[in-house]
Amino acid sequence: MRLTRLLTLLTCAGLTLATAVPAAAQQTAPERLKVMSVNLWYGGTKVNDYRAKQVRFLREQAVDVVAMQETYSVAAKELAAELGWHHYQASYSLGLISRHPIIAEYAPVNAAGKTLSGAGIRIRLPGGREAVVWSAHLNYTPYGPYDACHSGMTNEQILRREEESQRPQEIRDILAELREELAESRHTPVILAGDFNSPSHLDWTRATRKSHCGYALDWPTTREVAKAGLTDSYRTAHPDPARDPGNTWSPVYPWNDQAGKAEPQDRIDFIHVKGPLRVLDSRTVVVGTPKPVPNHRDNEWTSDHAAVVSTFRFTA
Template sequence: MRRLLLLLAAAILATTALTVPAHAAPDGTLSLAGATVKLGDPIKLTYSTPRPHAKNWAGLYTEPGNGPVNEQYVGASLKWAYTPSAAGEATLPTDGLEPGDYVVYLLAQDGYAWLAQPVRLKLVSAAPPHFVTSPFTLRNGRAGQPYAASVGGLVKGDTTGLTFAKKAGAAWIEVAADGRVTGTPAARGTAALTVEARNSAGQSTTAEISIRVRGSRQALVPRLNALSWNLWHGGSQVSGAREKQLRFLLDRDVDVVGMQETSGTSARELAESLGWDYYQAGADMGLISRYPITARGPLPSQSGLAGVYARVRIDERTGRELVLWTAHLGYTPYGPYDACFSGRSTGELLSRETEAGRTRQIQEIVAAMKDQLRAAKRSPVLLTGDFNAPSHLDYTPRAAPSHCGRQRVPWPTSTVPERAGLRDSYRVANPNPVAKPGATWSPVYKTFTGGYGYDDRAGAPEPQDRIDFVHYAGNLSVEASDAVVAGTPRAHPDHRDNEWTSDHAAVLTAFGIN
């Protein structure tokens, strides 16, 4: 929706950049006042170029990952400033960023051709070190089998020279200085662990951790928590987002996540902090998993699909896997606006779904899942995503007052998966759309801000709909499903300090694995 306008603008900018001739070699200079910068302080840079231009610019990107490494657009810069002179100075703010490794590029004419060699730096926090949450649970283990996990990325604040140590816990558990947790459990049960992290200044923090140990003949993962989460430009619209995102995932004991709006790096960064596996699928979509990912596909650049998947090994003893998809469908025109702000008929609403491309996109995704759905009894299939469209299961006569009087609208993005054998986990758990509407758009936008051809309706109540989903097929049972946020989100434009880092609610479904 409106949050995608920024991505669209970036894509247009990338296309425009291709018309700027690439230089044979960057012949300018770029230097920083220091290789380490404390969060809150500006990044001060000095530059020179024999090709000054009013639209030359400096951009800050995460390292490794999102920058124009091949002088082409990959993802949006985190911070930027114009550098129009032949030589001069500029500053980039660090507010809202996370500690970590970054790189600054000096780039030509609103494009991505290098004017100088990029320069790397590290952003560090002045706050004392602290675990993002405590207590929390790591991935399951099995009695008699080697175990491995990590807590090395779960400390924020000043992590200079950070080392980890075991303070207390089950005898079989060992904790390495880099935060790796290993050992071989002897018997099933829940193992407790206390870990201390200490930085080079002598500041320390501890966390209480649990590990569920399954028996030698038990299923490794009898219960799976699956999440669909639109990150809202990676969380960049909310301060301190990465720590808040990690805290949410650990507090909710999530196992697998289908993400949208990852800004090209969020799946990798979150997974690396958690010690999980991931598939960072281009600039938009991503998948992360507490358990090993054994295959990834298709490549977005090759398929053109609005969805990607990963195979997740949920039991190493039996080799059992599940298939996890995430999808992000077109955002305009938007059906609930058409339903609430115009007198369009149901037929016109469906025609507009075709115009938006969503009908074709969901048909193509379901077609690509065909073989996986046939094998779903052996390997369950999940389809998560931001579909940017409601469900026909919500548009009932009794729920019509919540949808501007509309009812019995067969939205293709929900009817197509249903016909293919996928079930909507939220409506399985909560069959009454009046008692449990489950709206995911939007906990932040409560008033329509205009656009989409309805500028005259700016200031009207924002239609609240369920447009994010966790569908499933195979031998799974839905134990619970909820539209979830953290804390009590404040509405736009007062959202910057929210504990919740998205403009969507996420969908969290607990599955029993049969």
């Protein structure tokens, strides 16, 4: 593995195996891995009593690892401390927490030459299995659904502005950093999760034009992920985007005041996977019945995105 990108946390490999994997745990490898991706919305600070609500939600979901965005530089550390978990606070936005030991960190990627768009961890599960998990947070502007639904641009104009947003280049840079891990994913699965600020090419199809302002678009950012061999866990579990749109944006923004139009509802948060993991279930999750902005302060749900939760089973 690349020592320039992979920062090993442990100083002694022999001691690591003795302390990180108890003898009893070595007997049985886990069959399942439950992963969450969630944008915390300014760390959750837009909602009253946000940290206690976040901890309660994470305990209820019983996940193994969480890829977070908009962590406000502290959420990964503070949530891990509350849960008794391991954490990697990678940047102002990016953080990951895991109930299983983190044995290595992947430093943030200076993607597209300007932003820290992705970072990751390698975790070791009971029994010795490992998994690589990355959190990504891509540039938010210009936003393609606004170009379509608010401005009525042509397909060509929208796709040109997608390249101008640098999201496709950001994801290409992240995938380049993961090249070695993806090549080894037959043995160690790779999970790329996060807020892409882009719809999926799997969703804006001819069959779903009515719900997407009349457009069918081959969104390039998710197309790059598919070209690298990763699969979309939600769309694997729910292959019909017309029946199961899986929208994650936005449970608290039904209306766009600036445009004076309805806010386009879309699926822009993802959990992609490559390697020996079979998708058992994937869903979008919101707790309670969130009130829309500006009446959101007492919501039980502390984000402006829905979370994505995918459950996998290890294969041979």
